[in-house]
Amino acid sequence: MPNFHLELDSNLVIPTPNFVPSSSGLLLPRQSANPKAYPLAIDLFCGAGGFSLGFMQAGFQVVAAADNNVHAALTYMHNLGAYPCQFHYGSEDDRIQLEKALLSQCREIQSDSTVQIPFISGGGWRKAHPDVPGCPHFYLGDICQLNGEELLGWLGVKRGEVDVIIGGPPCQGFSRMNRNRNPNDPRNRLIFEFARLICEINPKFFVLENVPELATMTTPEGIPVLDAFCQCLDERGYSSYQALKSSLKTQHNWVSTQSTNPAKSKAKSRDKADSQYEQLDLF
Structure with missing residues (x-):
């Protein structure tokens, strides 16, 4: 079989702002080329x-x-x-x-x-x-x-x-070592600042330190903290409430006490002034 030698004509390689020539002569997207x-x-x-x-x-x-x-x-x-x-x-x-x-x-x-x-x-x-x-x-x-x-x-x-x-947002307010755990501990709200920055930066994924009592603590409004955390991410478009809950259940066998997004629960019971699902005003 004869040997074939192919030479690229450099005049045919036309770089653009979004594509650059690779060492092989192929045009590649600028992001994948670097x-x-x-x-x-x-x-x-x-x-x-x-x-x-x-x-x-x-x-x-x-x-x-x-x-x-x-x-x-x-x-x-x-x-x-x-x-x-x-x-x-x-x-x-x-x-x-x-x-x-x-x-x-x-x-x-x-x-x-x-x-x-x-x-x-x-x-x-x-x-x-x-x-x-x-x-x-x-x-x-x-x-x-x-x-x-x-x-x-x-x-x-x-x-x-x-x-x-x-x-790892401050865990002192959630820790079992804290015998005076209180939903009103101001440190407990910093987990929602973590959620805010996730939404503003939009990473491909996030990793949150696992503190056991985080799964049982509630906000001052009576909403489980992890439900509220999922709600924050859902409302800002990072992921869906149900998808986040499903991920938590798969990884940590955590079962939410709420079947729906607290914000949606509030909308359904807006006429109840004493509803336990007051929408959080976190940001």
């Missing part, structure tokens, strides 16, 4: 970084993290941060608190001869794992002040391009 090396993750309520560490070890790049605790922020960025890293603040007071914590740490290092390594972003765990991309953005402050569009702007990506949002 694939991401790592799936992208955002860690909300990140604490010292345990959740992020697991995802980094699993092959994700955590591109942004957020918490309101300055000491957790320093621990996180020392171990998992990129160099250089960029801090963003909820308020000027958050910036001042971070600077004070850094100065205090520097004084301790100078007075303690046993401490050899100063604070450097990525100078902890990542120093021994330089092949793992560090987190380049950290938001320090009140999560209620964090805007999804603004966060995406820091990263240079569009809504829907982040692969996963992970996080």
